[in-house]
Amino acid sequence: MNDTSRPIGPVRSPDGEPGRDPDLHPPLPWAAKHRAEQPSALLRLFDWVAGAGGELLALAVPVDCVCCGAEDKALCAACSGRIRHLTRRPFRAEGGAPALMDVAGTVLLPVVAAGVYREELAQGLLSFKRHGQHQVGESLARALAAAVRAATADGDGFVLVPVPTSTAAYVNRGFSPVHLLLKEAAGHLPGAAVVDVLRKVRPTGARTPAWPGRPGGQKGLGRGARSQRVRGSMRVSGRSRPLVAGRSCIIVDDVLTTGATIGEAARALHQAGAKVRGAVVLAATRPPEAPEPAAGARAGPPKQP
Ligand SMILES: [Zn+2]
Secondary structure, eight states: OOOTTSOSSOOBOTTSOBTOOTTTSOOOTTSOSSGGGHHHHHHHHHHHHHTHHHHHHHHHSOEEOTTTOOEESSSOHHHHHHHHHHTSSOEEOGGGOGGGBOTTOOBSSOEEEEEESOHHHHHHHHHHHHHOOHHHHHHHHHHHHHHHHHHTTTOOOEEEEEOOOOHHHHHHHSSOHHHHHHHHHHTTSTTOEEOOOEEEOOOOOTTOOSSTTOTTHHHHHHTOHHHHHHTTOEEEOTTTHHHHTTSEEEEEEEEESSSHHHHHHHHHHHHTTOEEEEEEEEEESSOOSSSSOOTTOOOOOOOOO
């Protein structure tokens, strides 16, 4: 055997025994050639388990519900029902997001939320963001799809643009929760076009106009420290611009807090020539101001302020 191509040092078998002939003891089929490939191979395995395989596996291995801990599926029927209940009335949520309102209380960007970030909706989303369980994702995606329908009730022709995950978060999780949810939600939205054009970039700091073409918009965004941090942190690449330029866009994110992230996504899309009509989120941390909308009142489509 020609040893010049071999790495220096004794050849070790998987069980650590040095010097075994690799031809007689080939590497295990799932042992990746390069260490760097192992995480993705593992993630593919998890994907498989989380998908169709998970249904079979659940028959043999007890799984705890991520919300109540009952030995059932990743999301038991009762908690799935609770998520449906918590998201039964999508509502306008920008009023609780300081970065999306200016000091005079004018709406800079309307946002429709599927529900309030609490109880099973919060637990389910948190768990999905960590582990990406398929059953939890299905339940959340249905709620997200309903919120998109509520937001776009007065017509179609919108393109849905997911907010990008930070590179660090993507590396940690191996997936982007928002993209996964939106992909699943699009299955419930015939004719919906998802365009993944926003990219994270290193923020350039000050001097990036927050809301091009909107007088007074800077005031709203300038108030929060978070807005300052995220400003200039997203862009649409020149190659992707034709996908959104001149088109009506709805930004999609998982949770609305201050609105700084969605505001930055809107800025980047405006800059690329898109007509940003509003945003849709799965959950808003602040409840709507009116406790319950009147019967028959819908969340209403986001309107250009
Ligand atoms: Zn449960």
